[in-house]
Amino acid sequence: xxxxxxxxxxxxxxxxxxxxxxxxxxxxxxxxxxxxxxxxxxxxxxxxxxxxxxxxxxxxxxxxxxxxxxxxxxxxxxxxxxxxxxxxxxxxxxxxxxxxxxxxxxxxxxxxxxxxxxxxxxxxxxxxxxxxxxxxxxxxxxxxxxxxxxxxxxxxxxxxxxxxxxxxxxxxxxxxxxxxxxxxxxxxxxxxxxxxxxxxxxxxxxxxxxx
Amino acid sequence: xxxxxxxxxxxxxxxxxxxxxxxxxxxxxxxxxxxxxxxxxxxxxxxxxxxxxxxxxxxxxxxxxxxxxxxxxxxxxxxxxxxxxxxxxxxxxxxxxxxxxxxxxxxxxxxxxxxxxxxxxxxxxxxxxxxxxxxxxxxxxxxxxxxxxxxxxxxxxxxxxxxxxxxxxxxxxxxxxxxxxxxxx
Numbered sequence: 001x002x003x004x005x006x007x008x009x010x011x012x013x014x015x016x017x018x019x020x021x022x023x024x025x026x027x028x029x030x031x032x033x034x035x036x037x038x039x040x041x042x043x044x045x046x047x048x049x050x051x052x053x054x055x056x057x058x059x060x061x062x063x064x065x066x067x068x069x070x071x072x073x074x075x076x077x078x079x080x081x082x083x084x085x086x087x088x089x090x091x092x093x094x095x096x097x098x099x100x101x102x103x104x105x106x107x108x109x110x111x112x113x114x115x116x117x118x119x120x121x122x123x124x125x126x127x128x129x130x131x132x133x134x135x136x137x138x139x140x141x142x143x144x145x146x147x148x149x150x151x152x153x154x155x156x157x158x159x160x161x162x163x164x165x166x167x168x169x170x171x172x173x174x175x176x177x178x179x180x181x182x183x184x185x186x187x188x189x190x191x192x193x194x195x196x197x198x199x200x201x202x203x204x205x206x207x208x209x210x211x
Numbered sequence: 212x213x214x215x216x217x218x219x220x221x222x223x224x225x226x227x228x229x230x231x232x233x234x235x236x237x238x239x240x241x242x243x244x245x246x247x248x249x250x251x252x253x254x255x256x257x258x259x260x261x262x263x264x265x266x267x268x269x270x271x272x273x274x275x276x277x278x279x280x281x282x283x284x285x286x287x288x289x290x291x292x293x294x295x296x297x298x299x300x301x302x303x304x305x306x307x308x309x310x311x312x313x314x315x316x317x318x319x320x321x322x323x324x325x326x327x328x329x330x331x332x333x334x335x336x337x338x339x340x341x342x343x344x345x346x347x348x349x350x351x352x353x354x355x356x357x358x359x360x361x362x363x364x365x366x367x368x369x370x371x372x373x374x375x376x377x378x379x380x381x382x383x384x385x386x387x388x389x390x391x392x393x394x395x396x
């Protein structure tokens with residue numbers, strides 16, 4: 001994508017490569033702050049998928065997750081000049097994403113729409129579009145794999161919210177304990193404790209279905 | 212080490228954060244305990260399945276929507292700056308015009324007052340100074356300040372006092388070159 005200035009308005013468009021592709025995040029951020037508009041595209045392309053998956057695993061609703069990823073980028077765009085460049089950009093981006101995801105879950109718990117979201121999630125599972133699968137595998141293997149995937153998704157969604165965030169950051173996003181502590185605003189001990197409980201709960205939820 | 216202790220330390224064990232002694236102890240328990248081996252196998256199978264889930268990609272309209280929102284963001288931001296700068300400019304202009312009008316009227320009134328007193332042959336007596344003042348300040352017992360104005364454009368940052376003695380009106384502005392921060396006795 002390209003972010004160009006036209007009539008005083010920055011415009012995102014598509015471009016095959018950007019000159020910032022080989023740079024570190026910090027250098028890309030600096031380039032954007034120095035007025036290189038395309039640098040923001042590079043940040044978007046680097047983080048959109050990661051943030052989408054993180055938020056999706058936390059809130060469990062794909063469309064809402066995409067909306068929240070947009071919100072993350074809007075906030076990054078709005079506040080990048082205030083970003084402390086001694087810190088990692090990825091940690092900052094995940095912190096914004098984590099806070100938005102937490103707010104979303106909090107709002108849902110106060111809002112009766114949560115019932116609809118739950119129904120919708122199950123409905124989506126039942127009405128998933130037809131997918132072509134590997135025909136070299138045996139049908140019972142395919143069934144087991146699909147069943148396991150659904151099971152795993154459900155197991156993650158059953159974890160308490162503050163455990164789930166830590167669990168996803170560690171197991172899917174590969175963050176260190178220190179990074180998770182910074183993202184979630186908790187101390188290291190809390191992170192370790194939550195992760196351990198999340199792992200234990202996850203194993204407890206999934207183990208009866210694996211036998 | 213029992214099962215509860217093992218489960219409590221499992222994360223540190225799995226992430227290699229235990230000391231070598233604790234790690235050996237946990238490994239020993241795992242080798243001996245079938246329940247904890249099942250726990251670890253279930254966790255690993257679940258995690259492998261979780262990591263093998265297809266990663267979601269952003270939808271086709273994601274870029275267009277972000278583009279639209281960023282455009283909105285800029286459209287809001289630019290007029291805000293413009294609006295503020297024009298508001299501040301207008302405010303300064305109004306203040307400047309007001310100050311000039313006020314200043315002209317004051318000097319006109321003072322001039323008229325002086326002329327009236329000159330015509331009647333009246334001359335002000337020198338004012339007695341207040342005791343212990345760091346600068347010549349007329350004693351408060353002899354004068355009554357009827358108007359005080361700060362003149363920011365005067366080279367001395369003067370405070371202009373229009374004073375009257377009690378009970379006879381002395382009138383006439385008495386300029387006191389005071390520091391701008393002087394608050395009076």
